[in-house]
Amino acid sequence: MSLAQQPLLRKERERLAKRQEIVNAARQVFAQKGYDHATLDEIAAKAEFAKGTLYNYFDSKETLFREIVSAMLDDLARIAEVAMEGGGSLRERFLRYATQTMEYHKKNEDLQRILARELNRMQLEVGLVPIMQRLRGIADILGSALKKEINKRTIVREEPTELAFVFLGMVHNRTLRRSFEGKGLSEFEPEREAHFLVQLFFQGCEVA
């Protein structure tokens, strides 16, 4: 790395750090107030910038919001990919997926609330793809793992993605409800919960 590049890199790094400050502030505010009631004033105050400064980093409130949601969806897709790619039985892989997804929600309770609140805006294109389609992408990842078992006739003959959506829904519901019940997720035990859901789901799917 040349010395001449260093200052540029530092500047670049600083810029990115500031950008991230804004994103973090926005996440909190969006999670707490929802998209519509979140104000740039509040986000700017929390990020300790002037309101106008936000526009040096983001084109609009919408852009800022999409970036946050998009990053979350990327994370969730990655979790699914990694869990499915790893070794082990199908149950083990789904257990990993469920555990890690719920851990992610526990660690990022605000993000989870954003997604829930903005089912609201589900038609909204995030990046270029509608949120729902992004979720379908995740379901597909789980689905293609299921497909092999379906073909082996060990689990019910259902369209794999549909089946995956059932599981995905169970996982998300589980944390979501806790969050909305107002108690927070501090005592939520992802691993225990994951076991329960995996057991129920796979026993339920077994061919009788």
Added chain:
Amino acid sequence: MSLAQQPLLRKERERLAKRQEIVNAARQVFAQKGYDHATLDEIAAKAEFAKGTLYNYFDSKETLFREIVSAMLDDLARIAEVAMEGGGSLRERFLRYATQTMEYHKKNEDLQRILARELNRMQLEVGLVPIMQRLRGIADILGSALKKEINKRTIVREEPTELAFVFLGMVHNRTLRRSFEGKGLSEFEPEREAHFLVQLFFQGCEVA
């Protein structure tokens, strides 16, 4: 019924009919735009009344919204009660519940979208009770039916309401996703879907 009463009754009926016009218009707009982006202008236009007229029937946008959500929650609770009270095996009763709930969502696609969108406003008190608590009430109805089986050790020992929430979530997710995928529910087959979910859920819950 005396002749003298007739006009009063007619007036009363007409008033209620108009009120319902407004509610119907509002349901559509709330479902399409969400609470915050729904404007009274649009609701009034759709109901074919002047904006001010809405205020002869409802105190505020909030009131109108709450009435809609509250009525839906009443309906959903009623469906659960009736399904559980009727005779038949536990599976049969859950089948009825699932079928009828999904039929309700199919018939009232807009209402379902409102509930989903306004998980957003879940903390909001509707009537006097937070939405989440109303949902818990429904889960309790299903839960107390499950309790007996749990006691008989034929299904897994889990807290009954928690278990019921799993089922409730499966049912709602099922229609919700279809609705958000944009294809509409016209080809959705509640009975078939209900069978699938009941089978999966109960087989999943069986004590191994």
Added chain:
Amino acid sequence: MSLAQQPLLRKERERLAKRQEIVNAARQVFAQKGYDHATLDEIAAKAEFAKGTLYNYFDSKETLFREIVSAMLDDLARIAEVAMEGGGSLRERFLRYATQTMEYHKKNEDLQRILARELNRMQLEVGLVPIMQRLRGIADILGSALKKEINKRTIVREEPTELAFVFLGMVHNRTLRRSFEGKGLSEFEPEREAHFLVQLFFQGCEVA
């Protein structure tokens, strides 16, 4: 009086009685809320008529208000006239005027507040004459009584109406302040107060 006229007269009397009901209700509401915040809804409710019915008796809110203010100004002018026309010394006549004016305010505390509140609308023409000019008419009545004494050089050479306005102002201020201090006028003693003001005014006006 012919028999044929009787029913008409009864109808007429009933109509006037209803009209008066409205006026009375309006007085209370205007006094309590002020012109702008008084609503026809509230007036109608207090008068136990439907809102639309008010328009069978008055052309507009404004008309109704003017009638009330105008009647009050008529009363106040009458009090001044009668007090000045009666016999006795100038002091005695002014004492009567002050006593009766303050008694009127005590009896009609709401009216007094209306006048005070709607100094606000003083430019407003009531009937055809601006309120301020009506008050000047009252001052003139007092003034022409003062004029004779001024000519006799027993009291200061000032323009009589101006001098009268000083007294008129003293009298109105006296009750007005009590009313706005929120204690009500129930313990207000017009006669005692009148003596005090008359003494101060006339001693103050004496030629040194």
Added chain:
Amino acid sequence: MSLAQQPLLRKERERLAKRQEIVNAARQVFAQKGYDHATLDEIAAKAEFAKGTLYNYFDSKETLFREIVSAMLDDLARIAEVAMEGGGSLRERFLRYATQTMEYHKKNEDLQRILARELNRMQLEVGLVPIMQRLRGIADILGSALKKEINKRTIVREEPTELAFVFLGMVHNRTLRRSFEGKGLSEFEPEREAHFLVQLFFQGCEVA
């Protein structure tokens, strides 16, 4: 003063100047139309700002109004204090008070009209204290000066604040009426008027 501070001070000064522009515009509009009929549209237009800009300086119409009334009451109280604190006989001090108060009203004709119009809103708390109580504060200042003379038995034994209110009322009435008669105060002569009122009041109060 450091050079670095200069820009800050200039900004600050400009901000205050703009704020004052708004206050001045509001004073005129409130005086002309009264609180309720004054619109922010009109105030903004007169101040040559957009409507929204007002909200960068004031929280609400109410706040703006209160600031104006409160400042006026501060001024009036200050005038009373200064007049009473200065040397000279009691008459001389009251002469100063009356002259300066009437000069203030002459210079700020709009303010005086606001106070009069909004006797209307007298119950309203301005700052933290009801208007009426603020006026009583002024009367108290005059009253404590009167108290000494009352104790010396040179003027009538009346409660000093009550007596002061009589004088205060005479002074305000004097300018107020002129203003409402529509001729304006351009030819009003505070000093001459003050002499007249002081002479009348003190001669009237002398112990016979």
Added chain:
DNA sequence: AATGAATGAGTTTTCATTCAT
């Protein structure tokens, strides 16, 4: 880059007045 003042379109709500029954 950072600032924060200025903007103005958009929204809910109120209420005098009208009018069909």
Added chain:
DNA sequence: CATGAATGAAAACTCATTCAT
């Protein structure tokens, strides 16, 4: 005459976005 539903013109307030400094 009595009713009360319908109307629509205001009006206060919010806030994303722009832009001069």
